[in-house]
Amino acid sequence: MENFSEISPGDAIKYLPLPVVIVTARKGESMNGMTAAWISQVSAKPPVIMVAIRLERYTWELMKDTEYFGISVLGEGQEDIAEFFGTVSGWDKDKFKEMEMEPFYSEEGIPLIPGSLAAFVCRKREVVEIGDHLAIFGEAIKGWEGKGDNPLVWYRWNVTGMKSD
Numbered sequence: 001m002e003n004f005s006e007i008s009p010g011d012a013i014k015y016l017p018l019p020v021v022i023v024t025a026r027k028g029e030s031m032n033g034m035t036a037a038w039i040s041q042v043s044a045k046p047p048v049i050m051v052a053i054r055l056e057r058y059t060w061e062l063m064k065d066t067e068y069f070g071i072s073v074l075g076e077g078q079e080d081i082a083e084f085f086g087t088v089s090g091w092d093k094d095k096f097k098e099m100e101m102e103p104f105y106s107e108e109g110i111p112l113i114p115g116s117l118a119a120f121v122c123r124k125r126e127v128v129e130i131g132d133h134l135a136i137f138g139e140a141i142k143g144w145e146g147k148g149d150n151p152l153v154w155y156r157w158n159v160t161g162m163k164s165d
């Protein structure tokens with residue numbers, strides 16, 4: 001095709017602009033959050049999303065036997081949260097304590113990230129093992145809106161702020 005140079009399929013899919021979120025989970029007194037960009041809406045009625053998580057994540061350890069998880073949509077100014085929650089593991093550290101972050105809690109006790117553009121709590125539905133990730137489907141059962149305007153976007157392996165104007 002003219003103007004196209006062939007690249008690997010794996011490199012081509014890196015051109016998908018993806019949102020940057022924090023997936024949060026809680027099992028008893030243990031809670032955790034991790035950055036995720038491999039996330040998408042898959043149904044409007046009911047509102048269902050899919051997030052792809054590697055099996056070895058501590059977040060999955062908390063999610064696998066529990067019913068609910070949280071998604072906080074990060075906006076401009078939250079790059080440090082995206083980086084910390086995406087490079088440090090809950091297997092080693094309490095990320096909320098390390099960041100001195102007091103989360104907002106849903107009725108289900110799920111922690112959500114303060115200052116996010118929006119946040120919602122999902123009831124876990126199907127989990128499909130596919131390639132090197134688990135595709136976890138969750139139905140959003142409660143939602144909140146925050147104050148910011150511009151989402152953080154994962155694009156070609158970098159986090160960038162996406163301007164709305």
Ligand SMILES: Cc1cc2nc3c(=O)[nH]c(=O)nc-3n(C[C@H](O)[C@H](O)[C@H](O)COP(=O)(O)O)c2cc1C
Nearest residue numbers: 034035036037038053054057058059086088089090
């Ligand atoms: C911008 C960004 C996006 C990420 N997206 C994902 C993702 O979609 N799925 C995943 O399993 N890991 C993803 N990661 C890696 C995890 O966030 C990282 O391994 C984290 O330390 C896991 O934490 P945990 O072990 O406490 O669950 C991402 C990291 C960054 C920085």
